[in-house]
Amino acid sequence: MTVAEAPVRPRAPRAGHPSPMSVWRLLWLELRRNAMPWMFPLLAALFVFDPYRTAMSYPPLWDLRASVVVNKLLPDFVAFVAGVAAWMGSRDSRRHTADLVTATARPRWAAWLVTWAATAIWAVILYLCGVAVIYGVTATQATWGHPLWWPVAVGCAELAVISALGFAAGTFFPGRFTAPLAAVAAFFLSLEGFDNAVGRSSVYALLSPTTSVPGDDIGVFYHYVPDLAIAQLMFLTGLTVALLGVLGLARGAEGGLRLRRAAVVLTVAGVAAAGTAVGLVGTAREGKASVTIPALHDAANDRLIAFTPVCRPAGGVPVCVHPAYRAYLSQVKAAFTLVLREISGLPGAPARITEVGDVGLSTTPGTISGPPTELSFGMPPTVGSFGQTKSGFAGSLQVALVTAFIPGDGAASGKPGGSGSAGSGPPPGAVPPAVQARQAVQEGLLKTVGFRLPAQPPQLYAYGWPGALPTPQVHAAAERFAALPAATRRAWLAAHLAALRAGHITLAQLP
Amino acid sequence: MNVEIAGLTRRFGRNQAVAGVDLQAGPGVFGLLGPNGAGKTSLLRMMATVLPPSSGKVRLLDRDPGAYGPRREIRRRLGYLPQNLGYYPSFTVVEFIEYFALLKEMPATRVPAAVAAAVERVDLGDKARAKLRTLSGGMLRRVGIAQAIVNEPDLLLLDEPTAGLDPEQRVAFRALLRELAERATVVVSTHLVEDVGAACAEVALMNQGKIVFRGTPDQLTARGEGHGVGDAPLERGYSAVLTEARS
Amino acid sequence: MTAAGLQKPGPRAEAARPRRLLDLAGLRLVRLHLASRRVPGALAALALCGLVLRAALYWHWSLSSGNGAQSLALVMEAGAASVIAVAAQSPFGDPERATGRWLPYLRLGSAVGLTAAAFGALAAGAAAEHLPGGTLDILRNMAGLTGIGLLLAAVTGGALAWAGPMMYMIVAQFALIGDWPSPWMWPARPPHDLGGALCAGLVFAAGIVVATVRGARAFREV
Numbered sequence: 001m002t003v004a005e006a007p008v009r010p011r012a013p014r015a016g017h018p019s020p021m022s023v024w025r026l027l028w029l030e031l032r033r034n035a036m037p038w039m040f041p042l043l044a045a046l047f048v049f050d051p052y053r054t055a056m057s058y059p060p061l062w063d064l065r066a067s068v069v070v071n072k073l074l075p076d077f078v079a080f081v082a083g084v085a086a087w088m089g090s091r092d093s094r095r096h097t098a099d100l101v102t103a104t105a106r107p108r109w110a111a112w113l114v115t116w117a118a119t120a121i122w123a124v125i126l127y128l129c130g131v132a133v134i135y136g137v138t139a140t141q142a143t144w145g146h147p148l149w150w151p152v153a154v155g156c157a158e159l160a161v162i163s164a165l166g167f168a169a170g171t172f173f174p175g176r177f178t179a180p181l182a183a184v185a186a187f188f189l190s191l192e193g194f195d196n197a198v199g200r201s202s203v204y205a206l207l208s209p210t211t212s213v214p215g216d217d218i219g220v221f222y223h224y225v226p227d228l229a230i231a232q233l234m235f236l237t238g239l240t241v242a243l244l245g246v247l248g249l250a251r252g253a254e255g256g257l258r259l260r261r262a263a264v265v266l267t268v269a270g271v272a273a274a275g276t277a278v279g280l281v282g283t284a285r286e287g288k289a290s291v292t293i294p295a296l297h298d299a300a301n302d303r304l305i306a307f308t309p310v311c312r313p314a315g316g317v318p319v320c321v322h323p324a325y326r327a328y329l330s331q332v333k334a335a336f337t338l339v340l341r342e343i344s345g346l347p348g349a350p351a352r353i354t355e356v357g358d359v360g361l362s363t364t365p366g367t368i369s370g371p372p373t374e375l376s377f378g379m380p381p382t383v384g385s386f387g388q389t390k391s392g393f394a395g396s397l398q399v400a401l402v403t404a405f406i407p408g409d410g411a412a413s414g415k416p417g418g419s420g421s422a423g424s425g426p427p428p429g430a431v432p433p434a435v436q437a438r439q440a441v442q443e444g445l446l447k448t449v450g451f452r453l454p455a456q457p458p459q460l461y462a463y464g465w466p467g468a469l470p471t472p473q474v475h476a477a478a479e480r481f482a483a484l485p486a487a488t489r490r491a492w493l494a495a496h497l498a499a500l501r502a503g504h505i506t507l508a509q510l511p
Numbered sequence: 512m513n514v515e516i517a518g519l520t521r522r523f524g525r526n527q528a529v530a531g532v533d534l535q536a537g538p539g540v541f542g543l544l545g546p547n548g549a550g551k552t553s554l555l556r557m558m559a560t561v562l563p564p565s566s567g568k569v570r571l572l573d574r575d576p577g578a579y580g581p582r583r584e585i586r587r588r589l590g591y592l593p594q595n596l597g598y599y600p601s602f603t604v605v606e607f608i609e610y611f612a613l614l615k616e617m618p619a620t621r622v623p624a625a626v627a628a629a630v631e632r633v634d635l636g637d638k639a640r641a642k643l644r645t646l647s648g649g650m651l652r653r654v655g656i657a658q659a660i661v662n663e664p665d666l667l668l669l670d671e672p673t674a675g676l677d678p679e680q681r682v683a684f685r686a687l688l689r690e691l692a693e694r695a696t697v698v699v700s701t702h703l704v705e706d707v708g709a710a711c712a713e714v715a716l717m718n719q720g721k722i723v724f725r726g727t728p729d730q731l732t733a734r735g736e737g738h739g740v741g742d743a744p745l746e747r748g749y750s751a752v753l754t755e756a757r758s
Numbered sequence: 759m760t761a762a763g764l765q766k767p768g769p770r771a772e773a774a775r776p777r778r779l780l781d782l783a784g785l786r787l788v789r790l791h792l793a794s795r796r797v798p799g800a801l802a803a804l805a806l807c808g809l810v811l812r813a814a815l816y817w818h819w820s821l822s823s824g825n826g827a828q829s830l831a832l833v834m835e836a837g838a839a840s841v842i843a844v845a846a847q848s849p850f851g852d853p854e855r856a857t858g859r860w861l862p863y864l865r866l867g868s869a870v871g872l873t874a875a876a877f878g879a880l881a882a883g884a885a886a887e888h889l890p891g892g893t894l895d896i897l898r899n900m901a902g903l904t905g906i907g908l909l910l911a912a913v914t915g916g917a918l919a920w921a922g923p924m925m926y927m928i929v930a931q932f933a934l935i936g937d938w939p940s941p942w943m944w945p946a947r948p949p950h951d952l953g954g955a956l957c958a959g960l961v962f963a964a965g966i967v968v969a970t971v972r973g974a975r976a977f978r979e980v
């Protein structure tokens with residue numbers, strides 16, 4: 001049929017108010033033709049290389065796997081999300097469709113919002129695919145707990161704001177270099193933001209999404225406290241809403257007074273939400289295991305998670321770990337057995353060994369309490385996570401037992417070995433002779449079980465060494481102590497342990 | 512009258528693109544002729560409400576486009592094909608037309624049928640699912656026409672609509688124009704005088720931002736008798752009027 | 759008036775052709791080619807990268823020490839390489855390809871020139887500040903990253919070519935932290951390391967060759 005043969009069409013009814021279905025239809029068109037899916041191959045390769053590999057190197061604990069979602073998956077994505085969003089924002093300018101779009105009834109702001117929404121939805125979908133893989137594999141491996149969803153929600157919110165920033169940049173600066181510069185700026189911000197959060201002490205650094213990394217033992221010993229995540233969600237969502245409102249106020253947005261008012265309201269509401277979050281974060285304080293914000297805090301989250309430990313005897317001494325670490329029980333038992341052979345039966349030797357959360361340990365990796373004497377220890381990074389080796393894992397546990405059996409100078413030395421982070425050591429100064437003697441015996445005992453203390457401070461304190469850096473004299477005394485026959489060493493300990501612990505023995509008095 | 516313009520001007524810096532244009536047009540096809548830089552595209556863009564005038568009065572479809580509400584209503588009933596048609600290369604023909612149908616706030620339930628009808632009217636039925644980047648220049652132009660007519664506009668503005676169309680397609684296009692003009696005002700800006708002669712009931716000739724002729728194609732032809740340069744009568748009339756305007 | 763009355767045009771003047779690039783017309787051709795690639799905008803973007811690097815090192819932002827400084831420099835190098843990759847995009851497509859013999863030289867000149875400008879901007883940004891690896895590091899990294907960007911531009915077009923240097927940069931951040939030994943991770947290698955320099959140089963050469971011969975692909979899907 002040609003045009004000439006086509007029947008004259010009856011006049012169609014006028015267009016009424018836009019229906020929600022037409023918005024969905026617009027969104028569907030934009031989703032189908034968005035540029036974000038083109039990033040999928042690169043993002044998939046990056047996902048396998050970085051977040052997935054890292055996650056699988058960690059023990060199957062939900063808090064550790066959630067930390068990968070925040071610390072690895074998100075920063076890997078933000079650059080590409082920002083770049084593509086900027087590219088989509090500049091589409092009308094690049095494709096010379098500005099006049100066409102302007103000459104339609106729907107405000108240009110509405111068209112922009114739909115395009116942005118499609119970009120953000122794709123970004124979140126790709127991100128959630130990564131989360132699904134990590135969490136899905138974890139679900140098949142984990143022996144305890146459940147997925148942590150708050151960090152995932154914060155990640156989605158961050159992607160929304162990053163895409164809004166990139167889209168706004170592309171809309172206002174529609175040049176060909178906006179996309180790469182937006183990508184670099186986003187990555188730089190995420191890198192710098194993370195370092196600010198870790199390196200600087202300002203409480204407002206907590207607004208950075210990378211601080212929503214779950215702390216140690218969250219979901220294992222302690223409930224996840226969502227206070228900070230809620231504040232971050234509020235902040236990021238507020239920023240997103242404000243940015244979208246600013247888009248509506250742009251010159252090319254084309255809207256009447258009502259739309260302009262709506263844009264102003266959105267902008268103000270977004271800024272208010274973000275400002276409220278800033279205010280809330282300003283009241284944050286360190287809780288037992290997490291940061292808490294009083295106005296958002298639920299005291300029920302402060303309770304410890306009840307659990308029944310799993311135990312195995314090590315030479316008559318039950319060694320018990322949290323069910324989440326069930327898979328590591330044999331390694332833990334093997335590590336402690338070597339030391340128990342040296343000290344069992346001696347005063348203060350533990351009759352039971354139990355894993356506790358890091359917070360229960362104050363500043364040392366292990367604590368002996370009782371009677372009945374019980375060693376409480378924090379699980380160090382397991383083999384393969386944070387570069388941990390078999391000998392390092394065993395060594396950390398042995399340090400915990402030895403330094404609890406013979407307490408050192410008690411100086412704070414940074415976080416215990418269970419956190420995987422290097423401690424910083426006590427302030428410099430002369431170490432008292434009695435402390436040196438205790439250090440020599442500790443090091444000597446460790447040498448007898450085959451563990452050599454590292455010489456460099458970062459590595460040493462990564463094992464949870466609680467005291468000052470041992471001096472060369474201490475090392476020499478430890479060598480001599482370790483070289484003693486086992487029976488001689490044991491007899492000396494039996495006779496002198498009390499005096500050693502009380503600080504009455506000096507280096508010169510060691511055998 | 513669907514178009515009422517009085518004393519319209521538009522300035523770009525020191526360049527006076529439109530220098531006081533008066534125009535009234537009702538249903539029918541209205542041709543706009545003129546050399547390059549005469550101000551046709553600027554005039555059309557102002558009528559399409561994408562360019563605000565520097566001064567003058569405009570009423571389109573009985574509304575003043577200066578205010579947002581009336582402007583939005585005009586745009587619901589407007590179809591516009593710019594001279595340089597931008598498009599999204601990854602969209603298919605149907606998606607592109609549907610996109611603009613939705614932006615024109617057509618009821619969602621009517622859109623599929625309207626899009627299908629527009630595609631058929633420009634004879635792109637067999638290319639409906641093809642991506643725009645695979646189409647030839649002439650086909651892209653027809654897609655542009657389709658998006659302009661999808662909402663059955665009361666005011667249709669077409670800037671160089673037949674650029675890239677072959678002669679057969681141009682004939683079909685003129686028939687389409689006549690059909691649309693039965694109830695709508697169609698303003699066609701073109702260099703091709705034969706398009707004007709074949710389709711337009713009335714024609715205006717612009718030069719240096721002003722309308723220097725207004726009348727029927729026959730009247731324009733008459734102006735060229737004994738004067739003007741050109742192979743066809745309308746061309747001679749065109750050049751005669753321009754020569755007179757420039758002298 | 760009939761066609762017979764029209765004046766016949768005079769003998770067509772021979773259009774001036776640039777016999778040597780150093781001709782005035784040749785210079786004009788170069789200038790127009792650079793304008794078509796938005797090179798002035800690219801230079802401004804490169805200068806911005808240098809300025810950000812300078813600011814971060816000068817004001818001792820938390821990244822600006824040890825490995826952190828190298829990380830930061832790597833981000834800026836990737837940004838500069840992304841800009842160069844995007845600048846390779848031609849706005850003309852086929853009409854430009856169907857011209858004479860100067861196009862490959864123009865592509866070569868603009869790619870190499872922009873890489874040199876990027877190196878200059880970043881070196882200036884790092885000047886007088888302690889950046890481990892120094893300017894040699896910057897030169898090597900810039901060359902390698904630019905090669906990656908140009909290679910990807912030949913596949914995906916300039917529009918998305920920035921993703922290549924960005925991805926490599928993210929991977930290289932881990933290489934920096936983990937001191938990876940592979941020479942293909944040249945940012946993690948010492949500045950005088952021959953293997954790293956060779957690999958970066960190879961990638962750069964490959965990218966330059968492809969950009970010179972083929973240019974960026976006219977990818978029009980997005």
